[in-house]
Structure formats: structure tokens, C-alpha cells
Amino acid sequence: MASTNRVLSIALTAISLLILLYSLIIVQQILLGGLAVVVVWLVYIFYRLFIRLGRIADSLERLVNIYEAEAGQEVND
Numbered sequence: 001m002a003s004t005n006r007v008l009s010i011a012l013t014a015i016s017l018l019i020l021l022y023s024l025i026i027v028q029q030i031l032l033g034g035l036a037v038v039v040v041w042l043v044y045i046f047y048r049l050f051i052r053l054g055r056i057a058d059s060l061e062r063l064v065n066i067y068e069a070e071a072g073q074e075v076n077d
Contacts (some may be wrong), residue, residue: 005048012044 016037023033 008044012040016040 019036019040020030020033023036024030027033
């Protein structure tokens with residue numbers, strides 16, 4: 001998973017540089033390119049946030065299952 005994130009970060013960095021170079025050299029509007037780069041990175045950050053929230057939810061679900069199993073054993077004892 002870490003290597004996938006690293007590859008994705010490198011790809012986004014390369015795309016960001018290409019967008020900035022295109023906006024500076026061809027279109028000659030650096031702010032438009034900067035805005036596009038910010039949007040690309042915000043999408044990536046939200047993607048990572050949702051992945052981490054999913055992991056937290058999975059962990060909490062596992063903890064609840066463990067606590068319920070322990071509570072069930074105490075009642076049976």
C-alpha cells in the first residue's frame with residue numbers, strides 16, 4: 001500500500017509540474033495552472049482522508065466485535 005501511495009504521489013507531482021509548465025509557457029496564465037494543481041491535490045487529499053476513515057471504521061468494528069464476544073462469554077460463565 002505504501003508503494004502505491006508513493007507512486008501516486010510521484011505521478012501527481014509530475015502532472016502538477018506539467019500543468020504549471022503548460023499554463024506558464026503556452027497559456028501564459030500561471031494562476032489558472034496553480035488553481036488546477038490545487039484542485040488535483042485536494043482531490044488526492046480527500047481520497048486519502050476517506051481511505052483512512054474507512055480503516056478507522058474497520059478497526060472500530062473489530063473492537064466492537066471483540067467486546068461483544070467478551071461480554072457474551074461473561075454472561076455464559
